[in-house]
Amino acid sequence: MKRISSSSAAVFCLVTAWSASALHAEVKLSKCFTPHMVLQRGIEVPVWGTAAPGEKVSVAFAGQTVSATADDKGAWRVRLAPLTASAEPQVMTVGERKIEDVLVGDVWVGSGQSNMDMLAGSYTAGDPVLADAVKQTFPKMRLMGKNAGSVWELAVPGVNEKFSALLFSFGYALQKEVDVPIGLMVGAVGGTPSGFWLSEEMYRSDAACAEVVKKFAATYNYDEALAKHNVAKAKYDADFAAWKTLAEEAKKEGKPAPGAPRAPQIPIKPGETNGGKVGQLFESFVRPYVGYAIKGVLWDHGESRTNIVGVDQVTLMGALIRGWRKDWGQGDFPFLYVEKPSGGGCAFDYTKPMNRLADKFAPLPKAIPAGPDREYSHMAFAQIMKYPNSHMVIASDLGGGIHPANKSGYGERAALVAMAVAYGGKSEHLGPQLASHAVAGGKVTVKFTHAGKGLAFKNGEALQGFMIAGEDKKFVWADAQIEGETIVVSSKDVPHPSAVRYAWAGSFPWANLFNMDGLPAQPFRTDNW
DSSP states (O other): OEEEEEEHHHHHHHHHHHHHHHHHHEEEETTTOOOTTTSSSOOEEEEEEOSSSTOOOEEEEEEEEEEEEOTTTTTEEEEOOOOOEEEEEEEEETTTTTEEEEEEEEEEEEEEHHHHHHHHGGGGGGGHHHHHHHTOOEEEEEEEEEEEEEEESEOOTTTTTGSSSSHHHHHHHHHHHHHHEEEEEEEOOOOOOOGSSSSHHHHOOOHHHHHHHHHHTTTTTTHHHHHHHHHHHHHHHHHHHHHHHHHHHHTTTTTTOOOOOOOOOOOOOOOOOSSSOHHHHHHIIIGTTSSOOEEEEEEEEETTOBBTTTOOOOHHHHHHHHHHHHTTSSSSSOOOEEEESSSBOOSSTSSSSSGTSOOOOOOOSSSOOOOOSSSSSSSHGGGGGGGGTTEOOTTSSOOSSOOOOHHHHHHHHHHHHHHHHHSOSSSSOOOOOEEEEEEEEEEEEEEEETTTEEEOOOSSSSSOOEEETTOOOOOOEEEEEEEEEEEHHHHOOOOOEEEEESSSSSSSSSEEEEETTTTOOOOOOOOOO
């Protein structure tokens, strides 16, 4: 038998190794799968990527090995059977590639606008709790940023500060409670409308959105608006030509130019965006995550509304929630969202760190205040809870502003909600919510859900913030008394009451109804005037 020389053997081994490497060279994974990742426990875990068409790809993890063959476009996907939570670093093998330091626990996606997007390092000066947290290492928490090249990272100083302040605060508060690894994935952009955060297909196929557009269109004469625009545009063109002449003359004389006329805005058809494209941010910042097994979503958005003419925030959020769940293919996973506007109410206990920046309690205004914005109000945002497994994070007692400084408090409150609705916790997560009312004997008796350990008032000498009116629709401040799990509302000035409102204003630091769990009551009205 002819012997192979040592040099020939070496060449043979190199060729063999190169051939094996070349065979798998085209196997790629979605951006979600990198070292330090957290995989979702308790449900099937999809793993996917691309390879050469027809190539077989094997994925091995936690004692399982599953395979798939890439389709004619090179796409492949496998599903791991449900995994058990583990903080012990494990290795996932995909073909010849090894992904180190993989944990198993719960994964949450954070999305929305600036209050989800802004970084922890931007808030540490005004938030001592967050300032302390970012300096710590959280061995059971992993973070993935929103940018295209982002990978899973350890939650350590230097990384924590560069991650979403709200999602980070939510994550470490939650991880302490559940004591399993927590993975956080963020996709958010400041100053953006909600119409950019669901796909074109989700919006166009949503029956509720189509219905509100139809109703709005019936009240809006686009042709008339366009005709008015054309008249205004003709005037603008003439004014602009005259301004241009004046500006050139001023320049020759060394004088400042007069202010230029402003062009009239082109009217937008009902159902269309006022600039930008439906879905543009969803496709860039959420689509890459879609399909990655998750526990739920935390959403913080509302200031920029929908940017779709004729479609309100509550209706569009229904389309978004349904659309995300359909694309994820995980059923009705928990969808948590932060109440808007931020702040506006007093707190049950100002000594708690999360409530330290709440609005200070105030006496009742002499006059009944104007009602809140019909769309951007606490009551409007509460309506999003009508969608299955969608839960509001109460924020009226956490401090206000467009960008609330108390991000650790907002995160802790969101974790409280998550524990109650996603983990079977027994703690109350909402303040009293209107359930029903009855009018009898010159009084209105109001019943509540989420009374928790009992109804209570805090701050001031008595329960306040209730308004009452008769058929004349003229509201006056009312007397209100707690009687068991109800509140009885009346006024000597309204002998025959028809309606009651509570905290019915844009902000309401003078309304002081809570449950004994320390959570503020939701503004409400019993009328539809």
